[in-house]
Amino acid sequence: MSGDVQSRAGRHYVLAAGGTGGHLIPAFALATELERRGHHVALITDERGANIPGKPDFLPAHVLPAGRFGKNPLHWIGGIRAVLEGRSMALRLFETFQPSAVVGFGGYPALPAMLASTSAEIPTVVHEQNAVLGRVNRLMAGKVQAIATSYPDVARLKEKQRIKVDLVGNPVRAEVLTLRDEDFPPFTEDGILRVLVTGGSQGASVLSEVVPDGLAMLQPALRQRLQVTQQCRPEDLDRVRERYRNHDIPAELGTYFEDMETRLADAHLFIGRAGASTIAELTAVGRPAILVPLPIATDDHQAANTREVVKAGGARMIRQDRFTPKELAKQIQAMAQNPGSLSNAAHAAWNCGRPDAAKKLAELVESFGGAEMMDVIRIGANNARGASQGVPAGQGAGCESHTEISE
Structure with missing residues (x-):
């Protein structure tokens, strides 16, 4: 040897x-x-x-x-x-x-x-x-x-x-991998629900269109506990900020976050695209997700990427043509209806990590x-x-x- x-x-x-x-x-x-x-x-x-x-x-x-x-x-x-x-x-x-x-x-x-x-x-x-x-x-x-x-x-x-x-x-970045052994952030019946929204390196306009209004449609008991971090395209930034302000939902917006691993560590729920690196990081850390595959991805590979973690119960997938504020609110409500639901989904995602x-x-x-x-x-x-x-x-x-x- x-x-x-x-x-x-x-x-x-x-x-x-x-x-x-x-x-x-x-x-x-x-x-x-x-x-x-x-x-x-x-x-x-x-x-x-x-x-x-x-x-x-x-x-x-x-x-x-x-x-x-x-x-x-x-x-x-x-x-x-x-x-x-x-x-x-x-x-x-x-x-x-x-x-x-x-x-x-x-x-x-x-x-x-x-x-x-x-x-x-x-x-x-x-x-x-x-x-x-x-x-x-x-x-x-x-x-x-x-x-x-x-x-x-x-x-x-x-x-x-x-x-x-x-x-x-x-393989994922070392700074993300260090989070694997950390516990899922505490989420109680009256605690803050931290939501992280990204659309890849360039953001995704469909997320800017749908997510603020979808979060606003949540039941008041859940909507009042939201804290959102969202990556947007530069041209969408002001419009999305205004929507969150009108909905009275606290949100931190940016075109790029250098400390994305820290924000992922704090998040209770991720909403975004289904790129391979995104899913690898979500499963490495163990974070529940609502995934919206890019519809023009070659061979529909982003939808294929979601199958393993969705089957395990760690994520939900919504096709972009069905990604409406109403559907998003429905899925979030189902995942966050009680603290145990999100925790179970996080554990399922974690078990899919390599x-x-x-x-x-x-x-x-x-x-x-x-x-x-x-x-x-x-x-x-x-x-x-x-x-x-x-x-x-x-x-x-x-x-x-x-x-x-x-x-």
């Missing part, structure tokens, strides 16, 4: 990810874990990803051309040319950096690096954050050595590819590029995990069955 650990020390790994937070948050978490283990890590992304807040200081970012492929085939020529250029640049980087493995987190900026790694026969892993395999990961799934997933059931995954699957979860995701993903990545015999052992272990698509009960790694909150 000591020899194997020694052989893994100081390896080089390349992470490739699209420029959005959904792709980069888990990439940063993995980079931090690999660096903690003594490895050297580099990032391949686009301009957005290279400059996004939260990138670890130790992580060098390489911006490569990637191109995008829309519905118009006339635009594909330029996209293909950019991908091929990015692939050549990635190959040159690999010659210098000599990675033991390359990990792709999806998004078009990851594609050139993934094509380069598979053509150079460098061990390659993809991590899928959503419950539907994304386009780039779908394209590469047949060529990579392992597919790390965040959910037990992932759509668009071919049957013959399931042998490569390893359920690890979706707090060891970064560690498990790091272990999977480390298993590549080692001695040939170790790879044989790894493949056998991964196949067993992929077949079961689960984690032993009692380890806080999966949803357990819970009584759902009554309507």
Whole structure:
């Protein structure tokens, strides 16, 4: 064992990810874990990803051309040319950096690096954050050595590819993970109900339209106890502030909150979109939620992301075409009708969390590029995990069955 650990020390790994937070948050978490283990890590992304807040200081970012492929085939020529250029640049980087493995987190900026790694026969892993395999990961799934997933059931995954699957979860930020062992904030029959509303990094106008009026429709005994924190688009800010003022509901509004983890820690109920990172953080901390999937999300993946936690009783999902003030008030009233209901939902959400995701993903990545015999052992272990698509009960790694909150 000591020899194997020694052989893994100081390896080089390349992470490739699209420029959005959904792709980069888990990439940063993995980079931090690999660096903690003594490895050297580099990032391949686009301009957005290279400059996004939260990138670890130790992580060098390489911006490569990637191109995008829309519905118009006339635009594909330029996209293909950019991908091929990015692939050549990635190959040159690999010659210098000599990675033991390359990990792709999806998004078009990851594609050139993934094509380069598979053509150079460098061990390659993809991590899928959503419950539907994304386009780039779908394209590469047949060529990579392992597919790390965040959910037990992932759509668009071919049957013959399931042998490569390893359920690890979706890594979250360390500052959020530290909240996992804290108790759900006290909520009594006459105590304040703190509601946190966000729509992703850019906010969501539909939340600004619906949430203030929905909260105003709650029964007076509950409405009078509200304390709201809501992230809004800049153009919505004044209008939403006026609505809360007219409804006499205390609300703190902003376009961005730097201390989001603190606000999540204090919240009794979350209302927002169903992005992969959002759900990973909600389940890591254990917070009840009303989730409104983005209707234009590719392959309806945000709706798919909600299924596990909704089935467990930790959240409720409302389609955007049914997301009205009346429906929102109905669902909040049902979830907060007594203190025990919210507490039970919080516990159900907590049980869906996979707090060891970064560690498990790091272990999977480390298993590549080692001695040939170790790879044989790894493949056998991964196949067993992929077949079961689960984690032993009692380890806080999966949803357990819970009584759902009554309507």
